[in-house]
Amino acid sequence: MEDLEGALALEPEHLSCYELTFEEGTALTKDRARGRVEGQDQDSCAAMYHATIARLESRGFAPYEVSAFAKPNEECRHNLVYWTGGDWIGVGAGAGSSIGNTKFLNIKNPSAYAAAARAGDAADPATREEADARTRLAEVLMMGLRLTGGSRSTSFARAAVSTRSRRTPRRSTRCAATAFSQSTADGSWRPSAGATSATSSPRASSPIVRIRAMPEPFADRLAAAIQQKGSPCCVGLDPRLDWLPSELTARARLRPTPVAVADVVIEFHRRILARIAPIVPAIKPQLAFFEQLGSAGIAAYEDLVVRAHELGLLVIADAKRGDIGPTADAYARVLGWCCVPRRGPLAPAADALTIQPYFGTDGVEPFLEACARTGGGLFVLVRTSNPSSSELQSLRCGEHTLAEEAARLVDRWGSSFVGKSGWSSVGAVVGATHKKELAGLRAAMPRTPFLLPGYGAQGARPTTSSTSSTRAAAAASSSPPAR
Numbered sequence: 001m002e003d004l005e006g007a008l009a010l011e012p013e014h015l016s017c018y019e020l021t022f023e024e025g026t027a028l029t030k031d032r033a034r035g036r037v038e039g040q041d042q043d044s045c046a047a048m049y050h051a052t053i054a055r056l057e058s059r060g061f062a063p064y065e066v067s068a069f070a071k072p073n074e075e076c077r078h079n080l081v082y083w084t085g086g087d088w089i090g091v092g093a094g095a096g097s098s099i100g101n102t103k104f105l106n107i108k109n110p111s112a113y114a115a116a117a118r119a120g121d122a123a124d125p126a127t128r129e130e131a132d133a134r135t136r137l138a139e140v141l142m143m144g145l146r147l148t149g150g151s152r153s154t155s156f157a158r159a160a161v162s163t164r165s166r167r168t169p170r171r172s173t174r175c176a177a178t179a180f181s182q183s184t185a186d187g188s189w190r191p192s193a194g195a196t197s198a199t200s201s202p203r204a205s206s207p208i209v210r211i212r213a214m215p216e217p218f219a220d221r222l223a224a225a226i227q228q229k230g231s232p233c234c235v236g237l238d239p240r241l242d243w244l245p246s247e248l249t250a251r252a253r254l255r256p257t258p259v260a261v262a263d264v265v266i267e268f269h270r271r272i273l274a275r276i277a278p279i280v281p282a283i284k285p286q287l288a289f290f291e292q293l294g295s296a297g298i299a300a301y302e303d304l305v306v307r308a309h310e311l312g313l314l315v316i317a318d319a320k321r322g323d324i325g326p327t328a329d330a331y332a333r334v335l336g337w338c339c340v341p342r343r344g345p346l347a348p349a350a351d352a353l354t355i356q357p358y359f360g361t362d363g364v365e366p367f368l369e370a371c372a373r374t375g376g377g378l379f380v381l382v383r384t385s386n387p388s389s390s391e392l393q394s395l396r397c398g399e400h401t402l403a404e405e406a407a408r409l410v411d412r413w414g415s416s417f418v419g420k421s422g423w424s425s426v427g428a429v430v431g432a433t434h435k436k437e438l439a440g441l442r443a444a445m446p447r448t449p450f451l452l453p454g455y456g457a458q459g460a461r462p463t464t465s466s467t468s469s470t471r472a473a474a475a476a477s478s479s480p481p482a483r
Helices: 002-009 026-031 043-059 077-082 110-119 132-144 153-166 171-180 217-231 246-252 258-276 287-291 295-309 325-332 363-372 385-393 403-417 437-443
Strands: 014-016 060-064 067-068 095-101 103-106 181-182 189-191 234-239 282-285 314-321 352-355 377-383 426-432 451-452 475-477
Touching: 002 043, 043 060, 043 258, 067 153, 095 258, 110 234, 153 426, 171 325, 181 426, 189 314, 217 314, 217 377, 246 258, 258 295, 282 287, 282 295, 287 295, 287 314, 295 314, 325 352, 352 363, 352 403, 363 377, 363 403, 377 385, 377 403, 403 426, 426 437
Parallel strands: 234 282, 234 475, 282 314, 314 352, 352 377, 377 426, 426 451, 451 475
Antiparallel strands: 014 067, 060 067, 095 103, 181 189
16 A cells, blocks of 8 residues: 555556566566565455555546546546457557457567558568457457446447458347346346456446446436335535534545545545435535535545435436537536446436526527436426525516526426326426415426425425425425534
8 A cells, every 4th residue: 555655646647556466487476485575365455455446536536447547537548448349559569459350469570560560561460360259249248347337338339340240140249248247127237147347346336238228217216216215305415614524524624635625525425325315315416516626526426426326316416507509418418328438438427407597498408308318307497595586586577577487498398208207307496485486386387396495404394395296396405414
């Protein structure tokens, strides 16, 4: 671990950590025979591996491969191409290349390589290999076992296309996948009995082979979770250092760096999730509190999402995003399985996202398209709980207020997303503090789940929101925790 601390002191963005093995004829093996170095048993090696993961995660690194750790967006692209079955060309004497089913090495002699390169072909024909369908698909599977996110379905598709000219049966991909994994209710593929992942990372619970079916709509998942837990409450998580328990924050207060604060946030949320998971259906992390901590905060947010899903909690990312065109599409990637490849191949993603409707339909359509692709949900700001919200939201637009017009739009936008539960995956943010308006807004949005901020710290109580038909409403509370 001293070597690891020395490496971290250099402030790298990527680290590869390997366990050395004793091979006959090597200097390391000879030193062991002379008593200069001591081998470790498997339990000790496993303990060091887990300690390495924990230490690197505390510094904002994420394990994306069995031996590779990176800060957000700093994964090694060259290695990811190799691990996911892509094509690459090696440059230099003896370098290897892989194009489609063909693998080859360059000429090893530097002078001969240089001469051949000038002539236009530096490959050594004696090293050329053609992989058959079984070998190609097996390589994709085995490489996927190295990754915390597993093998992408696109990797299988690429392998199937490259082998089809060799009369590969279409069932080859299915049979190869079945040997290593089994389909589950959520559409993922997990290891079959006896299969073992190559990594012991906490994030290794991600599917080994990510072949996604269309997930159940968010509205149906929310309604089922509320019924199962017997509560519509959603716990708001606003991780402010001054709101967290003093026994956790003492060290961070002495040196409040983003990494130190993020460490406290991770520990606090792990404790909170364990307490609330049996009794509430969802959490609502406020992204701004994570984003202010930079990459360490994003890592803390992703840790929260992963652990919440492991405990069966839905995650509503409170980001209040809004824009048009490609920017809105990028914001929408917070949802579900359409998230941008960053770790793995897929980063943890929220089940639903809060957005604002001020751009109109142009600004909302990219988010609706994301919901259609992923089964995710939205909560659109309609009537917020802050005191000055009336300055705009209570303005009259003909016979209705601006909030009431927004409600009509939300009902229209959500009409195509009504699930078996009778509720739409397009919800509305309606402040529980506006008790006189709740009944009217419910009438305008009869199929819309309500996210009710203001419950708790801002004074709203269960009796206040009783007229809103809370059967599929989520009451969000961002009260500071009791010390």
